[in-house]
Amino acid sequence: MRTKPVQTFFEKLNQARFLLLSFLVLLMVGGCVVLSGLPVEAVPDISPQQVLVSAVAPGLATEEVEKLITFPVESSMAGIPGVKDLRSVSRSGVSVVYIQFEDNSDINLDRTRVNERMAQARTLLSVPGVSLNMGPLTTGMGEIFQFQFKGPGLSLMALNRLMNWTVAPQLKLVPGVAEVNIGGGAEETWEVTLDPNRLLAYGLSVGDVYRAIDTSNAASGGGWIEHHAEQQVIAGRGLLRSLADFGAMTIKTGPGGTAIRLRDLGCISTGPRTRLGAVTRDGKGEIVTGVVMMEKGASSNATLAGIRAALPAITQSLPAGVTLAPYYDRAMLTNRTIATVRENLLIGAALVVAVLLAVIGNLRASLLIASVIPFALVCAMTGMRVFGISANLLSLGAIDFGMIVDSSLVVVEHVLSRRLKEPDMPFGTLVRSSAQQIVRPVSFAILVIIMVYLPVLTLEGIEGRMFRPMAQTVIMALAASLLYCLVWVPILCVSVLRTTGVPQETRLMAWLRRHYQPLFSRCARRPRLLVGGSLGMCVLAAALTLTLGSEFVPQLEEGALALHTMRLPSASLNTVLHSVRQQERLIKTFPEVETVVSNTGTGAIPTDPMGQNETDSFILLKEPRTGRSQAELVAAMGKALQENLPDALYSWSQPVQMRMDDLLSGVRTPIAVSIYGDDLPTLTRLGNQIVKTLNNVQGAADVMAEDEGTVPFVHIDVNRENAGRLNVRVQDILDMVEAIGGHIGRPVTAQNAIIATQAQLDPARTRSLAAIGALRVPQADGRGTVLLSQVADIRQQDGPPRISRDGIRRRVVIQANV
Numbered sequence: 001m002r003t004k005p006v007q008t009f010f011e012k013l014n015q016a017r018f019l020l021l022s023f024l025v026l027l028m029v030g031g032c033v034v035l036s037g038l039p040v041e042a043v044p045d046i047s048p049q050q051v052l053v054s055a056v057a058p059g060l061a062t063e064e065v066e067k068l069i070t071f072p073v074e075s076s077m078a079g080i081p082g083v084k085d086l087r088s089v090s091r092s093g094v095s096v097v098y099i100q101f102e103d104n105s106d107i108n109l110d111r112t113r114v115n116e117r118m119a120q121a122r123t124l125l126s127v128p129g130v131s132l133n134m135g136p137l138t139t140g141m142g143e144i145f146q147f148q149f150k151g152p153g154l155s156l157m158a159l160n161r162l163m164n165w166t167v168a169p170q171l172k173l174v175p176g177v178a179e180v181n182i183g184g185g186a187e188e189t190w191e192v193t194l195d196p197n198r199l200l201a202y203g204l205s206v207g208d209v210y211r212a213i214d215t216s217n218a219a220s221g222g223g224w225i226e227h228h229a230e231q232q233v234i235a236g237r238g239l240l241r242s243l244a245d246f247g248a249m250t251i252k253t254g255p256g257g258t259a260i261r262l263r264d265l266g267c268i269s270t271g272p273r274t275r276l277g278a279v280t281r282d283g284k285g286e287i288v289t290g291v292v293m294m295e296k297g298a299s300s301n302a303t304l305a306g307i308r309a310a311l312p313a314i315t316q317s318l319p320a321g322v323t324l325a326p327y328y329d330r331a332m333l334t335n336r337t338i339a340t341v342r343e344n345l346l347i348g349a350a351l352v353v354a355v356l357l358a359v360i361g362n363l364r365a366s367l368l369i370a371s372v373i374p375f376a377l378v379c380a381m382t383g384m385r386v387f388g389i390s391a392n393l394l395s396l397g398a399i400d401f402g403m404i405v406d407s408s409l410v411v412v413e414h415v416l417s418r419r420l421k422e423p424d425m426p427f428g429t430l431v432r433s434s435a436q437q438i439v440r441p442v443s444f445a446i447l448v449i450i451m452v453y454l455p456v457l458t459l460e461g462i463e464g465r466m467f468r469p470m471a472q473t474v475i476m477a478l479a480a481s482l483l484y485c486l487v488w489v490p491i492l493c494v495s496v497l498r499t500t501g502v503p504q505e506t507r508l509m510a511w512l513r514r515h516y517q518p519l520f521s522r523c524a525r526r527p528r529l530l531v532g533g534s535l536g537m538c539v540l541a542a543a544l545t546l547t548l549g550s551e552f553v554p555q556l557e558e559g560a561l562a563l564h565t566m567r568l569p570s571a572s573l574n575t576v577l578h579s580v581r582q583q584e585r586l587i588k589t590f591p592e593v594e595t596v597v598s599n600t601g602t603g604a605i606p607t608d609p610m611g612q613n614e615t616d617s618f619i620l621l622k623e624p625r626t627g628r629s630q631a632e633l634v635a636a637m638g639k640a641l642q643e644n645l646p647d648a649l650y651s652w653s654q655p656v657q658m659r660m661d662d663l664l665s666g667v668r669t670p671i672a673v674s675i676y677g678d679d680l681p682t683l684t685r686l687g688n689q690i691v692k693t694l695n696n697v698q699g700a701a702d703v704m705a706e707d708e709g710t711v712p713f714v715h716i717d718v719n720r721e722n723a724g725r726l727n728v729r730v731q732d733i734l735d736m737v738e739a740i741g742g743h744i745g746r747p748v749t750a751q752n753a754i755i756a757t758q759a760q761l762d763p764a765r766t767r768s769l770a771a772i773g774a775l776r777v778p779q780a781d782g783r784g785t786v787l788l789s790q791v792a793d794i795r796q797q798d799g800p801p802r803i804s805r806d807g808i809r810r811r812v813v814i815q816a817n818v
Contacts, residue, residue, distance in 0.1 A: 017491040024375075024488055031378035038381055039299035039390040042330075042337040042558075042656060045141045046465045047296075048084075049101040051114045052135030053077070054606045057127055058093040058274040059741040061713045066090035066803045072124035073097045073132065074808050076117045082110065090803040092711065093276055094602055094609045103460060107296060111137065129744065135607060136179035138293040140659050143181075144300050144330035145292035145307055146597075146618075148281065151322030157272055159288040160185030162318065165753040170314045171292060176303030178295040181605045184279035184288040186272030189758040190246045190748060194266040194739065196765055196775060200785060202260050205778045206743070207735040208251060209265065209759050213745035216240070216249040217757070240748045243268060246757065266762065273756060274741055277601025277612065278577055283585035286577070289597065290324075293605075297388065304331050327595055327620065333558050333656065341396045348401045349373050356409070361506040365412050368496050372408045372484045373401055379480035380473050389469040398470045399477050403449055407442045407485035414438050415493050427498050435490040446482045450475050557630050561619040562658045563587075563637075564651040569709040569801035573612045576600055580615050583645055587619060592633055594620045611801050613709075618655060651702040651817060671700070671816040676809050680800055683812040690814045699818055706813040710798035714769060716788075723791040727779045733791055736777050740766045769794055 055069050070090045077086060077099050085100040101110045111134065118132050125132075136142075149163050160182065168180040194206065222234030240246050247263035254260050262268065281287045294303050311324060349370065356366035380399065381391065389395055415434045422430065456471035458464075505513075523530050565583065567576055577600060584596045598617040602609045610616070619637075621630075628636065634652050641650055673690055677683050687705045694703045716737050718730050735743070742760035749755075766772050773789030788794070804811050 017494070020487065020491060028375065028378055031382045034382050034385050035378070037299065037302065038385045039388075040301045040334055040338055041141075041390040041392045042333045043141075043392050044390065044394055044466050044469055045139055046462050047139035047141055048462070049103060049105050049107050049110060051099045051101070051107075051111050052607060053097045053099065053114065053118060053121075053132055054135060054609075055095045055130050055132050056093060056276070056606070057095070057130045058276070059738070060093060060127065061715070062090055062092050062711070062800050062803055065092065065095050066805070068127050069095040069125060069130060070097060070803075070805065071808075073118075073121045074805070076121035076124065077114065078808065080110075080113050080117060086807060088805040089609050090805070091602070091609050091611055091801065092713075093274075094606050096606050096609050103464065107137070135605065136293055137296050138178040139296050141656070142178065142294040142296070143291050143659075144294045144304060145326065146328040147290050147292075147324045147326040148597075149288045149290060149322070149324055151319065154319075154322065156185035156286055156288055157188045157270070159322075161188045161751075161753050161755075162322065163288055163290060166317060167290065167314055167324070170310065170317070171290070171307065174303065174306040174310050176295050176298035176306060177292055178298075179293045179605060181291040181293060181603050181607070182288070183277065183291065183599055183603045184286055186275045187756065188753075189271055189273050189742075189744070189756045190240075190243055190268075191271030191742075191758045191760060192247070192262055192266050192268055193271075193763075194759060194761050196761060198265050200776055202252065202254070202265070203778075203782065204252060204260070204265070205732055205735065206739040206759065206761075207732055209262070210735065210743050210745060212249060212251045212262070213757050213759060217746050217748055240757075241750060243270065246748070271758065271760075273744065273758065275573075275601075276606075277599065277603060277610070278573060280577060280580055280584060280598045280600070282588055282596055283581045283583075285581070287597075289599075291603075299390075300330055300334065304329065327597060328560070328618065328655075333560075336559060337393050338391065341391075341393060344397065345377075345399075345401075352401045352405055356405070358506060358508045360413065360416070361509075362416070362500060364496050364500050365416060368489070368492050369405050369408045369412050371492070372405055372481050372489070375484045375488075376404045376477045376480040379483075380477040383476040384469075384473060387472065389472060392469075394466065394470045395473045398474050400474075404477060404481045407446055407482055408489050410438055410442050410445075411435055411485055411489050412493060412497075415497065428494050431490050431493045435486070439486060442485060443482060446478055450478050558654045558656055559621055559623060560655050561621070561630075561634065561637075562653045562655045563615075563617040563619060564653070564658070565615040565617065566649045566651075566704060567613045567615075567647060569611060569613045569711045571613050573601065576613055576615065579645065579647065580617075583615075583617065583641065583648075586640055586644055587617070587637060590633065590637060592621050592628065594622045596620075611711075613801070649702070649704045651704065651815070653817070670818055673814040674806070675812045675814075676806070678810055680803070680810065683810065684800075687812040687814055694814065694816055700816045702815075702817040704815060706802070706804065706815060709801060711801045712796055713799045714772070715793075715795055715797050716772070717793045719791055719793055726786050726791060727781060728777055728786055728791045729780050732777050732780075733788070736775055736788060737792075740772065769796065 053073055055073070057065060057069060060068070070088045073095070074086055074088055074097055077083070077097065080099065082101045082105045083099060084102050085098075087098040087100070089096045099110075099114055101107070115134060118134065122132060149159055149167065151159060151162075154162075163180075163182050163185075164187070168182065171177055171180050192209070194209065199206065199209075216238065217240045218238050220236040222236055224231050224233045226232075240249070247261065247268035249262050250259045251262055251265065252260045278286050279289050292303075292307060294300055315322075315324060352373070353366055353370045356369055357363060360366055360369075377399070383389075384391060384395065411434065414437070415431055418425075418430055418434050419427070425433075453471040453475050456467055459468055565580070567579060580598050580600055584598060587593055587596050596617055596619050598615050600610075600615045601612040621633075638650060638652065641648075673694070675683055675686050675690070677686075684705075691703055691705055694700045716733075718733050720730070723730060723733065739759060739761045742758045745757040745759065747754050747756045761775070765775070773787060773794050775788040776785035777788055777791060778785050804813060
């Protein structure tokens with residue numbers, strides 16, 4: 001009675017075999033169509049559910065950034081439902097807070113909640129003119145396309161303006177593009193370089209200039225009126241349309257009705273906004289670049305295809321001669337990785353067929369068994385598309401063809417074995433009877449293998465994001481192989497093997513049998529020796545396991561190198577760029593190098609804020625590579641850099657590998673040691689001790705502290721007692737300090753771009769502490785001025801270049817490579 005349902009099942013299959021074979025063909029064709037949209041990546045994206053909040057405040061010292069911006073933002077973000085971790089980086093002029101959520105959270109809901117808390121954080125900021133910005137909806141692996149923007153005869157500032165207001169908006173319209181991070185050049189401003197003597201002569205303060213700029217560039221609506229049965233809209237316009245308008249704005253009306261205009265107070269020109277970084281290439285100087293960031297969850301191959309399709313139209317909208325020259329495309333690494341996986345899969349399938357032919361001795365039977373491989377792959381990849389799993393090295397590379405063909409092998413081998421023993425039984429009846437006999441053991445065997453992978457599905461965090469898709473893919477492939485074995489293999493056996501001869505034992509199997517039987521007899525006579533030897537081998541294997549190294553994922557040769565360089569924190573941007581150009585020229589002397597692009601400091605979107613003393617150099621290698629291996633090339637480059645440019649610390653990695661290390665622990669190397677505390681000098685001292693210790697550890701390389709050294713800051717502290725006695729407002733003092741670096745005013749819209757306005761003191765008048773102290777600040781009654789040094793204490797003091805926080809606590813990180 002128990003076998004009757006199974007018997008009926010196989011009889012129904014035989015009756016509907018033509019329908020099932022047609023359905024198989026349709027299933028394969030439909031699966032291949034679905035596979036065209038399967039996301040393809042080199043490795044799984046292990047990025048956490050993270051939202052980034054940043055603020056840029058040029059001129060603020062590191063500790064002031066931490067105290068006045070980072071801490072209020074962190075305090076506002078604490079307590080959001082689902083927050084798992086809260087990290088931040090504070091640097092001079094920039095603050096970035098990373099809010100990490102639970103893996104199963106909805107990222108769009110998380111971003112909405114962060115946006116609500118940003119409104120609260122804005123009320124806690126005491127620094128005027130600072131705006132909080134939420135990072136793009138992307139991941140740490142989202143940088144998929146990088147290009148250089150160049151045009152003959154155009155300055156870096158003009159290229160930056162075109163990139164910001166012509167190229168980037170069009171690229172953002174491509175489906176899958178979240179943001180375009182612009183590097184290099186400088187943001188253009190309409191600038192007035194104020195002469196302190198003219199301000200003094202006209203009796204004006206820098207605050208008067210700020211207010212005039214903000215109020216002289218505006219528009220207002222006057223509603224509408226009815227005139228001759230028509231409705232006419234009233235628009236009041238006081239907008240600046242040109243640089244001449246900017247210089248002609250009235251600051252004050254002097255005696256006799258004489259207008260004092262902005263151009264009377266200094267030089268009017270276009271000038272760069274204070275920048276936090278730069279990009280150079282091949283030792284030839286600065287360039288302007290764009291980094292396309294892919295939206296979280298989008299397909300990189302589909303997004304890249306959209307970008308390539310959009311580039312011709314974007315190029316046509318640019319001035320003559322201006323071009324976009326790609327130098328990095330994620331598809332290069334993806335194609336190389338998928339080609340490797342494809343090659344291994346094809347070789348694996350060929351080996352399976354060869355082994356089956358050698359064991360079974362029948363070509364038809366071998367091909368019938370191997371036919372389960374494409375079916376299982378198509379079904380598994382279709383499931384990957386449905387569940388949003390990308391095709392990558394781990395998800396596809398984990399598929400074992402040996403496990404895939406096991407169930408079908410058992411069915412076919414059992415059919416052939418029974419045919420040899422029962423040649424008179426009708427072949428269709430024999431196949432159905434054979435399938436009925438093995439359906440339980442085959443199903444049980446496949447289910448046992450599937451159960452082995454079930455614990456992997458329970459992994460969480462980074463381990464889950466890395467290995468859960470692999471387990472899901474293998475389970476789907478095994479389930480598809482079992483379905484194929486039970487439904488289509490019996491039908492194909494009847495159709496394909498009916499006329500084939502009964503295979504005899506192959507020579508390989510006969511040779512193995514001749515040697516196996518005597519060996520088995522000898523082992524059966526000495527069970528204690530056999531068990532003892534087996535246990536001894538297990539103990540030896542366990543001991544050898546302790547000496548093996550381990551790593552989270554195997555390293556890929558990406559076809560590119562990433563070099564992180566640190567110089568003295570006090571070095572100016574121009575000094576660092578001079579050294580970077582020398583570094584690039586040296587690297588370019590190696591014949592394996594195609595190009596070198598170096599990012600120094602922080603980009604327009606500070607996803608990974610670096611100091612102006614830090615540089616990330618991306619070294620793209622030529623294809624195909626010959627001669628030295630990648631490891632040998634890195635060793636040779638490192639030696640050349642240390643010998644010729646010993647003024648820096650160098651740390652080697654690869655672009656994707658460096659990003660994965662950063663996502664794992666917030667640092668860019670495989671090994672990191674974190675020290676937590678509140679006192680910065682103590683943290684620095686302990687960090688230096690750990691650096692010395694790790695340098696003595698065998699195998700440790702590129703050991704360095706993340707926040708090494710100090711930066712000289714000029715602190716101008718208001719002396720409230722003197723300011724009150726001399727009748728000077730604190731705001732007037734701070735306005736004068738802000739004018740040293742440049743006050744950013746209300747922007748103007750011109751030349752299809754939004755251009756900021758800037759008021760800055762002549763740099764020639766602020767080059768030293770004595771010159772700064774000699775600046776004159778107006779008294780509140782307007783009857784005179786006093787020296788800045790009379791109402792403020794001006795001194796130079798060293799401070800930290802960076803302050804990292806984790807869980808609202810300061811930390812110092814020591815990083816090392818292996």
